[in-house]
Amino acid sequence: MKDMQEKLRAAVKTLLDKHEVAFVIGYQRGSVRGRSKPCFVRTPEQADQLIWDQTCSNNLTVYLPPLFRRPRLRPGQEPPPLPRVGIVVKGCDALSVAGLVREKQVPRANIVAIGMPCQGILDPDSKQVLPSCLDCQHPVPEQADIKIDGPAREPAKDPLARAREFEAKPIEERWRYFAEQIKKCIRCYACREACPNCYCKSCFADSTNPRWIGLSSEQSDTMLYQLGRLFHQAGRCVGCNACVRACPMGVDLHTFTTKLLKDAKELFDDTPGEDTESVPLLSTFDPHDSDAFITDPDKQD
Amino acid sequence: MKQATIGKKEIGKLLHAAASTYKVYAPVAEADDVRLVGLEPDMEPTLEYTNFKRSAKELFFPACELICTYENETLTEAPLPDEKFVVFGVRPCDALALALLDKVFGEFGGSRDPYYMKRRENGLVIALACLEPEDTAFCTAAGSGPAGTDGADILVYDVGKELLFEALSEKGEAFLSDYQKFLGKPGAAAKKARDRIVEKAKARAAELDLHGLKQKLERNFDSPLWKEISEICLGCGLCTYQCPTCHCFDITDEVQGRKGRRIRTWDSCQYALFTHHASGHNPRPSKNERMRQRVLHKFLYTVENLGETFCVGCGRCVRNCPVNLDLRETLKSLQGLSAQDKAKDNSGT
């Protein structure tokens, strides 16, 4: 791990020395036991702040969309140049980058992804690998521009098992579980803000005109918020689980993000984040798309 | 009765007995967590926790409060909460937070918030002094401390095999008298142990130095440090929701046909739309302004308006921030700013 950290620092120093990027987004030592925190490195000297270990949990891709948001221009005004930035990515984070490129939120040419093979993020208290990392399919960031060598987890043999097991339960049990989880939700929106895909300037949950969902902490409102956000991630969520890690109350979003991945794969043969060229799932219609949910709604799939 | 003891194993009996008169909120172990919950007959309270994820503020200032209902444009005021309740096991930092909220929801601005104040009337707060605060806590620096006595009616000390109850208010004394059949007189050993806890708390070094911070905050509104501090912030608002002294709220109407209700819900100065005008103008358009507002509100404006810092050092924001944006580090950086007026400072710093 220390070896990877040295290689990372060296790579970042080179990027900054050669002015290939304006800054690099990476991780530095956190102030709380077992945590790291994001940092923006602008000079080669600052590169020594960077760390790499199993506390590097944040999906740093979340900082990218605002960097490339184009401002409204006056007539005749030239658009300001877009920055070129470096970013340290784990396997899951690299999928997020590809997902954002696919959705045209981030130009691929402006990103230098430094890929770190990952052994799983550790829970700060128990020091065990987080349950949400156990289903990881992409521990090695294949699409990275600079690939740092190092050990990685074995990809999960059956990453969609969790969703499959959940679906097999009777519907009353599934509903009860969902309701129990949602009871913990305090509507703090940490999940939304930690998610790189939630880059909408204006979120449906905040809309007042019309007010789609109420602001109360009652189940009907919290469930609608969670379901709404999850469904907005259909075909886009890459399963990075940043939302799971951000949630202060321990709401089990992992089961539901896995379900999103399962549906994308089994119904539409799509794995978000695997490539940057395909059209996002819900942006296109194919007459051969599964419509069993209309024609055969009682079928358990 | 001012002081009393009870065997630790008996505390459940006392609280269950109280539950026949009051709604009792006590710490109960759940799946992976200890939470303050309404005590049911089949639950046993636990003392195995440092602090709760959710502060006690939600028992007095709930995340959702009904103001009124209306039908066909005729309004019906919601009845004020009238349930008598006991909250057992809050830490002194969370109890102090209630004393601080009393100031805002009390007479500040010339109006009283009837919902919060009624709950404070109806609620009895029994705080539990800390033997070992969380490593993210900075209660002493923030003016509280592991054995702080503000905001509670009774302070409980863990003196070994027993708990020692000490009444801090008339309400607290009355409670101890009402339940005296469960309680005993504190022996010398118990009193000594209690004194040791108080001394240890007094001797606890301030976890950070906040002296002179107010002057620096007054003079550095436009410092570029705010942008630096807020660079990694996600703007998620988690800090404000978990904070026991944050009290910002929203008032909205919900409607279904000709019927509806007006509710008050928690809101956060960290949200982009918090100060967004209908015209589109937003005085705090980005994260730096909003982060600055949070820190200045707690460490400057409330000091100027109410004479109090609105931070009790509970450490929840530090522990749970998704990007580990540590308020302690923020305050340390701010302490590095100059307290000199720009006009008077000739050194150019």
Add this chain to the structure above:
Amino acid sequence: MNNPYIPYPVVIKDITIENDAKDLKSFTLAFERQEDADAFDYMPGQFAELSVFGYGECPIGIASSPTEPGILRFTIKRTGRLTRELHNSEIGRKIGVRGPLGNTFPWSEMEGRDVVVVGGGFAFTTLRAATTYMLDPAHRKKFNKLTVVYGARSPGELMYKDLLAQWAKSKDIDLVVTVDAGDADWKGRVGFVPAVLEQEAPASKNAVTLVCGPPIMIKFTIPVLRKLGFADRDIFLSLEMRMKCGIGKCGRCNIGRKYVCIDGPVFTYEELSDLPQEF
């Protein structure tokens, strides 16, 4: 004890369209209960939270003066969801009003002095209240010379046209009405408010000025006032902020340590200069 979150029930008694664009309407409201009318003891400068059930509340400056008893008047621009609903309302609709909220114009300070009222656009509403109050025979002698400079973008945007006509004929008030751009029928003054104010050059000695208008107007009016010799502490502005509770509890409308809903909305320019420029 009164619950400060519960509005008084009121009925819309009259709706007047104030401008050609029809997006400014004045609503005259009457209290349903006399005790509420008695409790609603206000002075010009204050505002109230107007409550439209199902749509929420919004803070609006009170356009009527307490010398117009038995009613409340608000002039409202159609901007968002709630104001649009109000504009679509009919006479007889029941809504709610919470207040009076905020501070007033500095009435005791204004006594025995000249008063210069400067207003632009639809921010003139509380200045209408102030002027009506001062012109009332019961109060007129308390104040010396009264000058009002009121401007709008175009003649069609001028509000309170009947009242302006009355004021133009009165000896108790020196009224100057101007528009940024005239039209074929306009025979009055043309010019931006700050420029017209400079031309009128009201005396600043022993005078106080009340200024309400869009930020751009304020920006150019302040230097003119200072040039004319007005002290910063004698220049009174009325601010707007997004509000919810209106009573200093919800934490939303602050500028620095001051809350616009309880320490304002009326602030002196001196006070504002001391506050963080975050509004």
